[in-house]
Amino acid sequence: MNQEPSSSLGAIARLIQELNKLPGIGLKSAQRLAYHILRAPEEQPELLADAILSVKKETRLCSVCFNVTEADPCRICCNDRRDRTQVCIVEQPQDILALEHTGIYDGLYHVLHGAISPTEGIGANDIRITELLNRLQNGSVSEVILATNTNLEGEHTALYLKKVILPLGIRVTRLARGLPFGTELEYADDVTLTRAIEGRQEL
């Protein structure tokens, strides 16, 4: 890669260098994108540049659920038609997008912005658990749905949340863990299969 300071590079090289910094974009992809932008009609790069700038300028975290939002509180927290007795706990804002896409859940959310990972030095105070507990104090929530990832850190976080939320007299549930749709049974690991058998349901 060219190590010159970006200001001394040509416009194309600068664009390639910046695109190259994005996750999953290698040098070749960056070149392809740069030349695509170069050939695109005038308004397209303007829209892109504007969208990129406003995502940084106009978004913040919702003061209630800590989702990324433009208005505070966010649209979900403000929506009166949503069920205010359920709060679904997720690790990342992207998880909300995935859950909202299903259209099946109409409760509220809470974003932790991470998971407990003791060996990396990330404890309960490093993610938004205190904020969650404060939020649960007012008594309007009757069920907390733990939707943290099903890896070790996510499970560990879920176990910890169960321990601190149950004393508040709130029902704590966990998303079902079992076989993903469209996969083959023979490749499933023991933990997944054990949980799938334990969590089997009447057809």
Added chain:
Amino acid sequence: MSKPRNYQIEAIIIKKIKLGEADRILTFYTPNLGKIQGVAKGVRRPRSKMAGHLELLTHSTVSLARGRNLDTVTGSQTIDSFLPLKSDLELTAYALYAIELINQFTADSVENHPLFQLLLETMHHLCRGSNSEVVLRSFELHLLELVGYRPQLGRCISCRLPLQPVTSYFSPTAGGILCPGCSNSQSSARRISVNAIKVFRWLQGSDLNAAEKLKIDQELSRELEGIMRGYLRYLLEREVKSTAWLDMLKG
């Protein structure tokens, strides 16, 4: 003779780091190759066939293909997922602490079969969930012995005289116990009770099965933990990260 391109190992997964969009660099502790690393491609995607077999704290058979820098994981099969341990908050925290110590005290590719065996047995004992604090102390003492830092608990490390049954001093810098007479020369030494010395000695000479049955009161348990923690911190020249979490869970 050149090494074969593909090889298979038995391993406990002791560390994972995210790499790129969907990959991970995993650290394996193995019986015959010691600590090694490998890249597992695509394991962060939901449909990865390998992900569940390559989670932290899993005992697996792993197939690897040699690469230029890091070897690539081509397949894996769980031997034991230590599920009882993963379903319990405290036990998971203990186990994470154990693998952090293994990772800190070992260098890459140095075979230490007894250490692997110790880690495996510790995981099995933690799964049973009884007397885990003492099991952890026993694990630490045996780990230190296997990596060459066995604390000297029989004689005073300064004057070499047998220790009398009185409160003495544990010196991390000297790696053992000082009698009250010799303790003045070492400022970093901390008090150790007669009972704590006895328990440490006994644990040093016993296996995990015996340790699991040893009942000690809370005060003594805290003393042992404090002394051990000081020694480990001195040897590693830093805090063991997961201890902060253990303390938080104990409240």
